[in-house]
Amino acid sequence: MAFELIDLPYDDSALEPAVSANTLSFHHGKHHQAYIDKMNAAIDGTDLAGKSMEDIVVASRGSNQGLFNNAAQSWNHAFYWHSMAAETGAPSADLAAKIDEAFGSMDELKQQLKDRGLGHFASGWVWLAEKDGKLSIEETHDGDTLADSGFNPLLTIDVWEHAYYLDHQNKRPAYLDAVVEGKLNWAFASENLARGSAWTYPA
Numbered sequence: 001m002a003f004e005l006i007d008l009p010y011d012d013s014a015l016e017p018a019v020s021a022n023t024l025s026f027h028h029g030k031h032h033q034a035y036i037d038k039m040n041a042a043i044d045g046t047d048l049a050g051k052s053m054e055d056i057v058v059a060s061r062g063s064n065q066g067l068f069n070n071a072a073q074s075w076n077h078a079f080y081w082h083s084m085a086a087e088t089g090a091p092s093a094d095l096a097a098k099i100d101e102a103f104g105s106m107d108e109l110k111q112q113l114k115d116r117g118l119g120h121f122a123s124g125w126v127w128l129a130e131k132d133g134k135l136s137i138e139e140t141h142d143g144d145t146l147a148d149s150g151f152n153p154l155l156t157i158d159v160w161e162h163a164y165y166l167d168h169q170n171k172r173p174a175y176l177d178a179v180v181e182g183k184l185n186w187a188f189a190s191e192n193l194a195r196g197s198a199w200t201y202p203a
């Protein structure tokens with residue numbers, strides 16, 4: 001059975017002005033849809049049809065770059081939509097303690113997320129992730145993903161230009177500031193930490 005594009009977990013104006021409804025109409029409705037469609041076309045009639053998205057990422061990594069890019073980007077974008085929310089909420093006590101342990105404070109974590117996002121050359125993703133009980137900031141380039149990495153991804157931020165150009169033009173710092181300070185979904189990060197294994201794309 002083919003994968004379907006997941007619905008956004010909020011109204012398309014919920015993230016304004018950090019991320020506008022206009023941006024989401026293209027980023028979710030066009031870009032994400034295209035990744036899903038291309039992945040579906042690539043697995044149709046093969047023995048990967050019917051597998052989970054995570055299995056397809058693993059099976060294609062290093063052996064089928066075209067399929068890998070579309071599967072990983074399908075996963076990354078779904079995870080990214082959930083990584084944001086209209087109201088940021090608060091981290092669980094466990095997550096808050098791990099943030100303090102790894103970064104010293106929430107403010108320092110936010111600063112480092114912005115710095116890494118700004119410093120990331122060209123297209124990719126910046127992640128808050130957990131491994132062996134410790135938090136770290138990770139980066140993946142282009143369509144690469146942490147879905148099959150051994151890290152438990154807690155949150156991600158898309159730093160491809162298409163994530164911010166309509167709202168902030170070339171000003172990646174303005175996008176990062178608006179998302180990191182006001183739209184990161186700490187409840188989702190807390191759920192991911194509590195589960196203890198990587199989020200999976202809804203079947």
Ligand code: MN
Nearest residue numbers: 158160162163
């Ligand atoms: Mn994107």
